[in-house]
Amino acid sequence: MRIIILLSVLLVSVTGHTQKSHLGSWNVINSRVTLAPHWELFNELQLRSQSMYQDHFYYEVKGGVSYFLSKNFSVLAGVGRYITYSDPGSFTKPITGNEFRLWQQLTMNNYLTRVKFEHRYRVEQRWFKTGYRNRFRYRLNAAVPIAKKKMEPNTFYVAAFNEIFLTNKAPYFERNRFFAGFGYQINNYFSIQPGYVHQFDYRNSLGTGKNFFQLTLMIDVDGSRNPYEGIRTNMD
Numbered sequence: 573m574r575i576i577i578l579l580s581v582l583l584v585s586v587t588g589h590t591q592k593s594h595l596g597s598w599n600v601i602n603s604r605v606t607l608a609p610h611w612e613l614f615n616e617l618q619l620r621s622q623s624m625y626q627d628h629f630y631y632e633v634k635g636g637v638s639y640f641l642s643k644n645f646s647v648l649a650g651v652g653r654y655i656t657y658s659d660p661g662s663f664t665k666p667i668t669g670n671e672f673r674l675w676q677q678l679t680m681n682n683y684l685t686r687v688k689f690e691h692r693y694r695v696e697q698r699w700f701k702t703g704y705r706n707r708f709r710y711r712l713n714a715a716v717p718i719a720k721k722k723m724e725p726n727t728f729y730v731a732a733f734n735e736i737f738l739t740n741k742a743p744y745f746e747r748n749r750f751f752a753g754f755g756y757q758i759n760n761y762f763s764i765q766p767g768y769v770h771q772f773d774y775r776n777s778l779g780t781g782k783n784f785f786q787l788t789l790m791i792d793v794d795g796s797r798n799p800y801e802g803i804r805t806n807m808d
Contacts, residue, residue: 597621598769598784600808603791610640614650618808621662624785628662631655634673648677672699687716690733707746711735715755727757731765748772753786763790 597620604614615635621628634652641647656669675696682689690713698705713733720727731754737747753767769784 594622595624596782596784597623597625598786600786600788601791602788603793606792606794612638612640614638614648616808620784622659622782626662627660629657629659629664630669638677644681646679648679650675650677670701673697686721687714689714692735706740708738708740709735710738718754723757725757725759728754729757730754731767743774745774747774751786760794761792764788765790 599619601617602614603616604612606612613635614637616632618630618632619628620630632652632654634650634654636648636650638646638648650673652673652675654669654671654673655667656671658664658666658668673696675694677692677694679693680691682691690711692709692711692713694709694711696707696709698707711733712735713731715729715731717723718728718730723729732752733750735749736745737749738744739746748771750770751767753765755763755765757763765786765788767786767788769786770781771784772781
């Protein structure tokens with residue numbers, strides 16, 4: 573009940589500020605299935621809008637498989653489809669971006685008392701109607717449970733990350749993405765994570781930035797519990 577009240581207050585305050593800030597919304601459903609102690613399948617759905625739950629312009633569908641080498645090391649292979657529509661309006665054609673993507677990822681964790689630091693390195697192969705591009709991403713994520721020593725049911729936590737996006741073609745520094753928010757581990761199967769995202773694209777000499785309210789629902793469907801699991805954020 574407390575988490576519902578907190579989310580309601582946050583959503584009302586953000587919505588009230590929308591007209592001035594033109595805040596967008598970013599919605600994520602992330603699910604994973606543990607096949608064995610070291611293997612997981614994952615799926616993620618995203619829907620983004622230019623205004624607060626209005627003017628939807630983007631969605632993505634992706635999934636893949638991950639393997640945990642140990643508690644602090646995992647590798648992943650993924651595939652996805654990413655569609656971007658024209659502005660303004662919701663799903664306005666013509667489609668401006670139709671991307672098919674493969675990627676490979678290495679994640680390394682280290683801990684400072686209760687704080688978990690996650691270093692994520694990703695290499696992407698991206699196909700568009702206009703051609704092919706590579707991209708390289710690095711994300712540093714920090715998360716810590718509140719008032720408890722570890723993640724378990726009925727646990728609040730705070731999380732933040734910064735990610736840089738690089739390409740092998742000019743402009744080489746393509747994007748920076750920052751997230752700050754909190755989460756609530758409801759039980760062994762569900763957690764929810766609202767927060768703030770600022771994304772800045774370096775596509776020209778001036779660049780363009782955008783702020784989003786992000787709401788993520790994370791679902792665990794475990795055939796056998798993964799001994800290497802912990803606090804996690806969305807896959808994006």
